[in-house]
Amino acid sequence: MARHYLDHASTTPLRPEARSAMAAWEETGITADPGRVHTEGRMVRAALEEAREQVAGLFGVRGRQVVFTSGGTESVNAAVWGVWRRDPGPVACAGVEHSAVRDASARTSPVVPIDVDGRGRIEPAAVEDALARGLTLHGRRPALVHCQWANHEVGTVHPVAEVVDLCRRQGVMTHVDAVAAAGHVEVDLDRLGADLVSVSAHKLGGPAGIGALVIRRGLRLDPFVVGGEQERARRAGLENVMGAIGFGAAAAHLARPDVRTAEEAVAPDRAAGAGRRRGGRDHPVRRSGPPASPSGVPRGGRGGGGAGPLGSGPGRHRRPLGLVVLVGEPRTLPGAGGHGGRRREVAAPVGGMVDDGR
Ligand SMILES: Cc1ncc(COP(=O)(O)O)c(C=O)c1O
Numbered sequence: 001m002a003r004h005y006l007d008h009a010s011t012t013p014l015r016p017e018a019r020s021a022m023a024a025w026e027e028t029g030i031t032a033d034p035g036r037v038h039t040e041g042r043m044v045r046a047a048l049e050e051a052r053e054q055v056a057g058l059f060g061v062r063g064r065q066v067v068f069t070s071g072g073t074e075s076v077n078a079a080v081w082g083v084w085r086r087d088p089g090p091v092a093c094a095g096v097e098h099s100a101v102r103d104a105s106a107r108t109s110p111v112v113p114i115d116v117d118g119r120g121r122i123e124p125a126a127v128e129d130a131l132a133r134g135l136t137l138h139g140r141r142p143a144l145v146h147c148q149w150a151n152h153e154v155g156t157v158h159p160v161a162e163v164v165d166l167c168r169r170q171g172v173m174t175h176v177d178a179v180a181a182a183g184h185v186e187v188d189l190d191r192l193g194a195d196l197v198s199v200s201a202h203k204l205g206g207p208a209g210i211g212a213l214v215i216r217r218g219l220r221l222d223p224f225v226v227g228g229e230q231e232r233a234r235r236a237g238l239e240n241v242m243g244a245i246g247f248g249a250a251a252a253h254l255a256r257p258d259v260r261t262a263e264e265a266v267a268p269d270r271a272a273g274a275g276r277r278r279g280g281r282d283h284p285v286r287r288s289g290p291p292a293s294p295s296g297v298p299r300g301g302r303g304g305g306g307a308g309p310l311g312s313g314p315g316r317h318r319r320p321l322g323l324v325v326l327v328g329e330p331r332t333l334p335g336a337g338g339h340g341g342r343r344r345e346v347a348a349p350v351g352g353m354v355d356d357g358r
Contacts, residue, residue, distance in 0.1 A: 054251045
């Protein structure tokens with residue numbers, strides 16, 4: 001009997017684009033520390049920075065905002081630690097957050113719980129309530145509010161833009177765990193404006209063991225992992241270049257204008273409201289175009305392609321309808337609704353979250 005892997009919410013199979021990019025890099029035989037100035041070091045540095053631009057391009061941010069980590073868990077820990085070093089106040093966190101968020105928060109700070117509604121949704125009013133409760137219980141408002149973008153178990157997509165907006169108006173920092181959302185719904189981080197966002201490659205067809213913490217422009221945080229100047233002194237340790245190349249290739253594939261997110265595949269008219277790659281502003285990554293490839297590795301040969309355009313549009317209230325599971329390898333589906341009957345590849349043959357457009 002054929003067995004089919006359905007547990008994409010835990011981890012996704014490696015995308016062919018990521019696999020071939022990593023294989024092409026392996027074939028170059030180049031080994032070097034990207035921090036070294038010799039020729040090989042500079043070639044590895046170029047490959048790493050190209051991957052960073054690809055990841056940044058998918059999320060609508062600049063490359064220097066992307067700090068590579070060992071995965072979502074480390075990104076979350078780095079966010080919590082970094083904020084705590086700046087401002088060791090209480091932290092507001094809902095019980096539906098991933099254990100990485102809950103445990104990292106509980107280790108550093110008193111946690112003010114954010115109540116969720118009957119569907120497990122983090123409503124802005126509940127965040128406001130938690131901010132007020134922090135004041136009552138701890139004599140000050142929380143220093144940090146966590147709001148996951150999508151829930152990793154039941155697929156609830158939270159009104160993250162509204163929560164971030166509320167916190168920004170109150171001068172409270174925000175961390176968004178976008179690990180379960182990235183690659184499956186539109187994640188335009190420049191537009192979102194959160195202080196810190198965690199993502200992970202193995203949830204979107206990249207390899208395990210690499211993720212990123214995306215840091216708001218201008219925000220400086222103490223590193224969680226210390227002992228070296230890598231990642232602009234924001235994360236010590238020799239970079240996982242192979243992992244970054246796979247992550248970059250998966251991200252570049254997902255950013256292509258002809259690739260749909262799971263959300264767009266199952267609810268094209270609603271997803272079109274999010275404006276992904278349709279109209280909207282000209283993204284800086286797009287404007288400047290993909291970086292040159294001084295690594296000597298042909299850009300196409302790594303299977304990554306360039307960073308795609310990221311349009312933006314009005315935010316939407318996303319409400320959970322349930323979990324959508326698309327089974328199988330990336331494939332083409334007949335276009336429908338807003339896609340004008342064209343055929344498009346489905347970006348995420350995985351558990352995806354949809355909204356009901358209300
Ligand atoms: C929502 C969420 N956050 C964080 C993580 C941790 O990510 P990683 O497995 O890359 O450490 C996961 C992994 O399942 C997750 O689903």
